[in-house]
Amino acid sequence: MKFKTLFSQYGRFEVLYMFVMVIYMAQATKETGRMVGSISGNPIPFLIPIVLTYLLCKRHPISFNNKNLYIVLAIYAIWAFCSLIKYNVFTTEELSYHFFMVYAIVIAYIHVQVFGRKLIPLYENILVLLCKIAVVGWLIAVILPMSSSLFRLFPETVYGNHVIYLFNWMDPVKGQVYSGLLRNAGCSWEPGRFAIMVVLAIFCNLCRNGIKLKNNNNLLWLLLTLLTTQSTTGYFTVIALFLIFAIKKLTLKNAAFLILVFFPIVYGIFKLDFMGEKITTRIEASKDMTRLDQSFEWHSMQSEDGEYLGSLDRFDAMAFEWINFIHDPILGYGINFKHSYFYNNISSNFRLANGLMNILSVYGIFLGLFFFYVLLKSSRGISEDFYESKRMALFMLLCLCAISYKILAIPVFTSFWFYGYFRKGLEAKSAIKNFDKI
Incomplete structure (x- = not known):
């Protein structure tokens, strides 16, 4: 869909606002990471989403007198205290961690109420x-290897260089290459992180259309x-x-679809070199945790206490969480990772890249389960608001994504996480007019 069409359906400011929020959601650079990072530093990147959200509320006044908002903020405030x-x-750093979580919840509330x-x-x-944009940038990088000299003129990121925040080229020297083919990180800081943003958009498409490839260019672009x-x-x-979404009930037609179409595609995907290699490596690694003990011991002797050396694999991280x-x-150990048992007793040089078990280890059993309850309610809420009623789809989606990445406190992800908890009832009307044009 072109920008002109988007502007006519949702409003010029509203589209540009959400576009900026999604760029911040991608966290490709230190500047866009400020929405979930530190209060200290250059205030402009930190203030941009706040100012834009304020303007959104001015354009679409909403009430903050909401029972569910009070409940979640009160529960979080008690836990934080x-x-x-x-x-x-009670340092500024410690308080800032709680600020960003409250900030994400309030942003989610505003998004659900306005949109x-x-x-x-x-x-x-x-x-x-x-x-x-990502596919075009990726094709240029793959077809024209000499374009690397051009990409390297742009600001550097963790794995490459970003082109005005819209495309993050992956530098082959930094390792984001599988089977000789460069990976596509889109507008995010790395390919896997961009992938879960794309999968969330695929979920949105399936909610509205079901599995429909004909005359559904959005889905084709997302899958590509x-x-x-x-x-x-x-x-x-x-x-x-x-x-x-494919199996509404196990009929002969659906069974034929699974056997003749779906399973062969899945089998082909798992036969890809990078898929098989990654899965095999992780399974073998999970059987031998002693290698991590030896690695931690060696690095603790070679590095300063607290010096960041890297993040553990998602499954190793889940075990340690x-x-x-x-x-x-x-x-729980709280939002500050330095309070965790892992940091204080195992290794202060590595971080744990797992966002699913992290919800319980950070917030504890009661608040953690409350957040999962909110997600379940949102999963059911979205299914009730659209034609394709799949009550567990969003819950499954965000839980699988959270195995590899921390997403709960990241605005826009949080908006989906709290969608059903903050929606205005079964109609889920938005503050934007011309609602029927979605």
Whole structure:
């Protein structure tokens, strides 16, 4: 969908606002990471989404007198107070961690109240535009290897260089290459992270249209882009998503679809070199945790305490987050990772790249389960608001994505996480007029 069409359906400012929020959601640079990072530093990148959200509320006044908003903020405030007392740390850094979580919840509330159901097609269409840019950038990089000298003129990121925040070229020297083919990170900081943004947009499309390839260019663009990311998380999740939407009930027709179409495609995907290699490597690695103990011991002797060296694999991280949880099951270790059992007793040089078990280990059993309850309510809420009623689809989607990435406190992801909790009822009307044009 072209910008002109988007502007006519959702409003010029509203589209540009969500476009900026999605760019921040991607966190490709330190500047766009400020929406979930630190208060200190250059204030402009930090203030841009806040100012834009304020203007959005001025254009579409909403009431903050909402019982569910009060409940979630009160529960979080009680937990945060207990956590601060527990560690007796009241520094600006410590308080900023709680600020960003509250900030994400309030942003989610505003998005749901202002956009309502329109949040789903709006996010989808913006991702499609970014996917088109990503595919073009990726094709240039793959077909014209000499273009690397041009990409390297742009500001450097963790794995490459970003082109005005719209496309993050992956530098082959930094390792984002599988089977000799460069991976596509789109507008995000790395390919897997971009893949889960794309999968969320695919979910939005499936909610509105079901599995429909004919005259559904959005879905084709999203699937093509996902293919170029070479992301195991993205592939696993989209396969599960299609399976949920494909099987309404086990009829002869559906069984034939599974046997003749779906399963052969899945088999072909798993036969890809990078998929098989990554899966085999992770399974073998999970059987031998002693290698990590030896690595931690060696790095602790070679590095300074607290020096960041890297993040553990998602499955290793899940195991260690479980250890964190059983050592602090009630309140969790809090949002500051330096309070965790892993950081203080195992290694201060590595971080844990797992966002699913992290919800329980950070927030404890009660608040953690409350957040999962909110997600379940949102999953059911979205299914009730659209033609394709799949009550567990969003829950499954975000849980699978969270295995590899922390997404709960990232605005826009949080908007989907809290959608059903903050929606205005079964109609889920938006504050934007001409609602029927979605």
